[in-house]
Amino acid sequence: MDSNMTSNLLSPSSKFRPIIEIATHQGPEAPSPILYKSVNNHHNAQELATRFLFECGVKLKVNPVTSAVAAQIYHRFLDAVNDSSYDPYMIAATALYIASKQQDEPVKIRDLINVVHRTLNRDPEILDLSEEYWNYRDSIVQAELLTMRMINFKTINPDIHLYMLNYLKTLSFWICPAVWEKSPLVKLCWTLLQDFHHSKLVIQYEPQLVALAVIYCGLQLCGIVIPCTTENDQLPWHEAFYKNAKKDEIWNVIENFLALYENDKEMKH
């Protein structure tokens, strides 16, 4: 080791300087940082926690489906407890931890804590193996057991994703290839579905219905009409996939979900 480097390491100015600048590490799609801790009202924090969850998921490089499963665990937990005093960010982090295990791509608890700490605090201080670290750790390990007991160890499967994939696959054989290949339908549906996971409604409707609502919404937005079908068909295409997916029901689901985007505007201001 050359002497220059040694002195550099010892000088106080370079101590704990992050090796990679965080700002340059975030892709162009990274949303503008939300200051989670400055949200004063608990209800808003509960809603923002899913945002926090997806943000941590991206930073931990877990599969988006894992984040979606985590969001469902989060909603299920809140649904089961009837008690809103739990720290929503801790529950969200725990949900991510459980989902990563259930989806067989386990996240290390140390990594999770680092990401949670940085995302909550947005400050560059590195979390040492201090009391604070152990507090995080205890909280997550305890909350993991609590959450699993609350949801009765039920495995959450990404059912909506699977239904949507199957429906889209079927539709791809039906829609004219030129239209299909040019349209952003599949990517759009995927994005909508991920967004819908910010709402607790995602666990309240049947998965088939949500999947069809997403596709219906996507088709409308892309201006694609399913060939050889009309508004007055005896058996509309969505009912052919799932007989409970009546048009009114689908619209109902879409409207409820689209309200998310309105809420989002309000929350930011």
Add this chain to the structure above:
Amino acid sequence: MATSITSMNPKDREKFLEELEFPFCDEVNKYEKMAKIGQGTFGEVFKARHKKNKKIVALKKVLMENEKEGFPITALREIRILQLLKHENVVNLIEICRTKVTQLNKFKSTFYLVFDFCEHDLAGLLSNANVKFSLGEIKKVMQQLLNGLYFIHSNKILHRDMKAANVLITKSGVLKLADFGLARAFSLNKNNQPNRYTNRVVTLWYRPAELLLGERNYGPPVDMWGAGCIMAEMWTRSPIMQGNTEQHQLTLICQLCGSIVPEIWPDVEKLELYNKMELPKGQKRKVKERLKPYVKDPYACDLLDKLLTLDPSKRVDADAALNHDFFWTDPMPCELSKMLGQHGQSMFEFLAPPRRAGRPQPHPALPQPKPHPSADSSYQDRVF
């Protein structure tokens, strides 16, 4: 991240924890423990009775000590897989229970997986000389075993710990595959990317050659090899290849199934440990001739030969095995309940006196003992 609970004073906190309610996860004390029926690296298994409806169950404790990463992912995997797999020939997971937290357990719950109780395991039955299986009964055992494997494999799950002790049989003669603690989901290779699963799985005596040679891109054939070992055991009554080390196990396999060479197993030379392990040369395949003294039925010998195939890509799968003439010629598979009815007592390997080898079967998760210097020469033909 500070929850309200961390800010409570210790007394209130303890009271709060003790009074927490979990409406969906019952307390384990609704069952009363009757006896311990199993012990392994996975933890303890108890026989227990429901206090109200008297139903008999098996309780499997989830080991949580020394867990650095929270609730063990292996237990979570087992739970997920068992929730998915509901089949006559797969052990049924009823629910998951917890203990109440008190000062005594430092406010930490213990968790139990609750299963339907099965009276026997196959290792226990085979170690009891009074239990005699007729050919029809052996067929019934194997048919149910393969049915279970067919079901789990078509659901894209590998068992990865096939052995006689993990095959349970109820007193009415229904076979159940159990212990999914090492099981995992598998996928067909995506975009020609080989899978990289751990090869430190399957109890040594039931471990196929591809795992011993370091294969990480394996699949259902690993369970089929185990099924073959178990099938042979139905006649020999003790495990057919009882190696002490991975090297020794490979030697025993070669002595039975013939030398491992690229001519009979294309691409075997590409496996990581092919050049590192000592593979006996010039061995002839003698599965049928070595098993014939035990297994008189020619169809049984033929099926065994197909299950104990070295090359995993040529090893018979569960579907083809079920279509084998063995199951469709006289004597046809017949119910086990009558034979089992003669034995009033539960038979588990844990409770049985040690079998011929005189030591417990090494578990895959444990480091294996070092080889003996003169191992290879002295072990020849020991089992048969």
